[in-house]
Amino acid sequence: MAPQLRPVWVQARLDTPLSRWLWLVKWLLAVPHFLILALLWLAFVVLTVVAFVAILVTGRYPRAIFDFNVGVLRWNWRVHYYAYSALGTDRYPPFTLADVPDYPARLRIDYPPRLHRGLVLVKWLLAVPHYLVIGLFLGGGAWLVRRWGDGGPGWGGVGLIGILVFIAAIVLLFTGTYPKPVFDFVLGMNRWVLRVAAYVGLLTDEYPPFRLDMGGTEPDEGLVPEDTEPTEPTEGGRRPGGWTVGRIVPVVVGALFALGALGLLAAGSLALWADRTQRDDDGYVTAEATLRTDTFALSSEPLSLGPGAADWVTSELGDVRVRVTPTVPGVRVFLGMTSAEEAEQYLRGTGHAVVSDITGRDVTTLQFRSGTPPAPPDSVDIWAATASGTRAVTLDTPVSEGEWVLVVLNADRHPGVSVRAEVGATAPALPWVAGTALAGGAVALVVGALLIGIAARRATG
Known part of the structure; x- marks a missing residue:
């Protein structure tokens, strides 16, 4: 019995001789392809969703969509073979989804007449072990490295394909020869990646083998001769449509x-x-978070409102309200709104925290600054609006042009401010x-x- 061909077939031919220098600029030469592929991959994702629904309902992959998605993978393979996934040819990739029989890198995926309707729901999950492997090939593996800028720890990584191709490029630069063992290994890894892509892209039901089939040709049992065209219906010697x-x-x-x-x-x-x-x-749409600091005050980052922004806030957000509630019973808090310039003068030399980022409902990121207590808030005439109390205090903020800052502190100016803060707006334009x-x-x-x-x-x- 003749061996059955695999549904995913990847073949590449190492061109010789290769330019010693061209690989230095291939990133630039391939930019037009990268731009087009970015758009094609967006289409690939959308069409895969359409195919997912079609397979789930009918058990068939729509043929036109199948041809398009295979063409995207084929185009992607040619470009990356030319560029930094292999550097296996200096021949510029053609701008086409179709198979080009004489191009050094080829990809074929046989059209499946039927696909398992239930399997389409879990292929992404079944491929998780492969994700771990191809992550090492493509750069998903990471390790702790030291950033040169600030000397702090950071995460970084590089794929095995990239490392080996770089080594081959250096050897090519000095000797004019691409090391064949490196080429074989790189092609095996790329073949593994493409098989997984075809499986996760729902193009085949055959689970990718955990095997590194090295070299430019498929193993004997799945080998398709170079001059064999993918089987497609023809009309007058060419495929219709x-x-x-x-x-x-x-x-x-x-x-x-x-x-x-x-x-x-x-x-x-x-x-x-x-x-x-x-x-x-009261009709306000609100966001809230718990804010705490061991210093004397909390302040917001400056909010800048130009003439157009102020008008937009008034028309789109409607009435804006800020409310703070002490989390410690009996503590009287002060809430005030003032210009950024006057807030800076008031808090100069005062230990306070600037609310720079809020993540979640109960976590805040603060920038701490040391210093002395501020002046009594009632003793300075800088506030555009104020409120104070031992329970929830509310500030209906005036919306006008300028840079504004909100300041919260204990009315007795003791350190340690802890409040539940809410910011809300009536948002009449929301519907x-x-x-x-x-x-x-x-x-x-x-x-x-x-x-x-x-x-x-x-x-x-």
Whole structure:
């Protein structure tokens, strides 16, 4: 019985002689390909989602989408073979999704007539062991290194493919010869990566083998002669339809519309959720966090409002409210709003903390500064608005042009400020924002689907 061919077939030929110097500028020469591939990969992701639904429902991978996604992998393989995943040829990669039989790097994935409908749900999970392996190949492995800038610890890593290709490039530079053992090993790792990509991309049900098949050709049991073309239906000696530039462009544009639609739908859903569920009894949409410092005061970073920004805050955010509640019973807190310049003068020489970042509901990142207690807040005439008390104190902040800072301290000026802070706004435009984003997302999704569907239908022939 003749050996059965593997569904994923990767082959490469080491061109000789190779230029000693060209690899130094291949990163620049390949930029047009990288830009196009960035768009093609966006389309690949969107079309894989479409294929996922189709396989789940029908058990079939739509042929036109299959050809497109295989073409993206094929194009990607040619470019990376030319560039820094192999440096195996100096022949510039063609700008096409189609197979080019005489190009040194080729990829074939046989079209599966049927795919397992349930398996499509878990392929990403079943491939986790492979992720660990190809992470080492591509640079997912990391170790603790020392950053040269500040001398502090940091994480960094480089893939085994990159290391070996760099070694081969140095050898090529000095000897004019690409070391064959390095080439064989690099091709084995790239073949492993492409097999996993095909499996996770739902293009095959055959689980990738845990085997490093080194060298430019597949092992004997899966070898396809170099002059063998991928099996495709033909019409007059050529495949009908196919992915021409005029069909690829609408797919990419449609994928961009689809991704934009997802962003709009997500933003609209978030705005709708906030409007319907996050308003308090007074109609404010609020965010809150617990702020603590051992120093004498807390201050916000300056908020700059130009004429246009102030108008936008008034129209879109509506009324803005700041509320702080002492977390220690009986402690009287003071909350004031003033200009950034006057806040700096008031807190100069005073130990205080600047709220620079808030992550989560109960964690704050503070920049600590030492110093003496500030002047009694009631003794200075710098505040645009103030509030104080032993319970929740509220400041309805005036919205006007300028740089503004909020200051919180214990009214008796003792160190150790701990409050629950809330910032809220009536946000009258939130329902309009939600409706507009949802409607825009729906329209963009329809446009994207039409562009992809029409192009795929024409590519089917």
